[in-house]
Each structure stands twice: as C-alpha cells, then as structure tokens.
Amino acid sequence: MCFLVSPTLVKKHSEYARCLLSYSVSRGRELYGNEFIVYNVHSMLHIADDAVHFNGLDNCSAFKFETYLHSVKKMVRSGTHPLTQIANRIEERRASTLENKDRQTKKSKDRAFILDSDNGCEITNDEEKDGHILCRIYRNPALLFMEPCHLFLLGVYSYVRKQTTMRWIPKKRIEKRAIKIENEETVTFMAILHQQ
Incomplete structure (x- = not known):
C-alpha cells in the first residue's frame, strides 16, 4: 500500500503494487479459505487503478x-x-493568525532527511552559511530485507553508524523528510511518504 500513497511512487511502481496486491489476495484465499474473499478484499485488486487515476491515494482519501x-x-x-x-x-x-514561518526545531527526530543521492542527512546545526546547512551525512545504505519488496523503493535506508561525515549541504537539497530510528550500530531513515 505504501507505493500507492505517494504520487512519486505511484508513477514509478503502480504495476508492481498491483502485482503485490493481487498476490496477497490470491495467497489470502489459500491461507484463509474462500471466506477471506469478500467485497472489501476484492476491492484491493482495484486500489492501484484508483491511485493512478487520482495520483496517489491521499488525493482521494476522506x-x-x-x-x-x-x-x-x-x-x-x-x-x-x-x-x-x-x-x-x-x-x-x-x-490571531501569526506569520507562517518554517518551523525550527531542536529535536533530533525532526532533523532527519534523505538526500536525492539516497544518503541519510541529519541537521546538526541551525546556523546557515551562504544557503548551506551543516549536516551529518550517512553513506552506503544497506538493505534491511528484500522480501516482499526492496525497501529502497519505499525510501527505507539503513546505515552503519560509524560511516558518517560532516558536510555543508545546500538548503534546497534538504527536502525529503524522514523518520530516524537509532540502533546500537545502525541508523535507519524512513522517508515520510505523506508530504505536500
């Protein structure tokens, strides 16, 4: 379903999502019997068409x-x-409407991004120099798993914590927000798909 939420992913992977949904419906019948196949389950076969038509499921959601x-x-x-x-x-x-400004935050969970090069990016300093922001860059993403799909397709990247560098990144490159999950030796970045 994640493929069908984001307009970008719908354009790239709608056929793949359709195949995955079809597979899960057919396997559901095998695993749970014919009672599993009701109208709601059958409608899963057509969700990919709706996502393509509306350019993402968020655009037709209530x-x-x-x-x-x-x-x-x-x-x-x-x-x-x-x-x-x-x-x-x-x-x-x-x-009482105040001026709408970019929200600055000190919380590390709100400072995670994924760069267009699939590198993880954590803003470490609020200071801006010549349109650049100081960031900790995580390189060489590793796969968490490949089944049922390659997680890179969904914007999920895992990095070794020790393989980082500090760099000044142009502010305009820092666009794709992410959720950062820390482990002892790894850091995982998950792209937020519900972005405007």
Whole structure:
C-alpha cells in the first residue's frame, strides 16, 4: 500500500503494487479459505487503478475532511447556537493568525532527511552559511530485507553508524523528510511518504 500513497511512487511502481496486491489476495484465499474473499478484499485488486487515476491515494482519501470535521466539532462549546460558535471560533483564528514561518526545531527526530543521492542527512546545526546547512551525512545504505519488496523503493535506508561525515549541504537539497530510528550500530531513515 505504501507505493500507492505517494504520487512519486505511484508513477514509478503502480504495476508492481498491483502485482503485490493481487498476490496477497490470491495467497489470502489459500491461507484463509474462500471466506477471506469478500467485497472489501476484492476491492484491493482495484486500489492501484484508483491511485493512478487520482495520483496517489491521499488525493482521494476522506482523512483530511474527517480531521477538519473533528476540529470544527471541537469549536462548539455548548449545544446552543453551534453555527454561531463555529463562526466565532473561525473569526478568532483569523484575527490571531501569526506569520507562517518554517518551523525550527531542536529535536533530533525532526532533523532527519534523505538526500536525492539516497544518503541519510541529519541537521546538526541551525546556523546557515551562504544557503548551506551543516549536516551529518550517512553513506552506503544497506538493505534491511528484500522480501516482499526492496525497501529502497519505499525510501527505507539503513546505515552503519560509524560511516558518517560532516558536510555543508545546500538548503534546497534538504527536502525529503524522514523518520530516524537509532540502533546500537545502525541508523535507519524512513522517508515520510505523506508530504505536500
């Protein structure tokens, strides 16, 4: 399913995702019997088509609307005049809107990126010099596993902790956010697929 979330991965790997989904449906029948094949499972065979049509499953998901509905419901403080309350809360938000700046953070979990060369990148210093940022670069990614698919396709890279260098990287190259998971000897970077 991860292949079908990101528009970039949909363009590259929709056929592969379709094959994996077909395989899992057919194996599901073998493993769990005919009762496994219900309408919801059968619809998995067509998800890849929807992802291609909408340029990623996030573009046809109701999740954004459900999240917004939740925030609207939280604006209502009592049962009387809910629309007035919502309008007042929205107006309060507009009046107090601060300038939207890039969020700077000191937390290491928010400082992980994957460069276009498949190297892991951790921002170590907030100072910027001539449009460059000081980063710890992790090189030579290793495979965690190859079955059922090659993890590099999903943007998952594992590096030996000792094989790093410090470099000044152009800020414009630091785009693809990642989640950094540390082990004793390795560091794993997982690309965040839900990026705008």
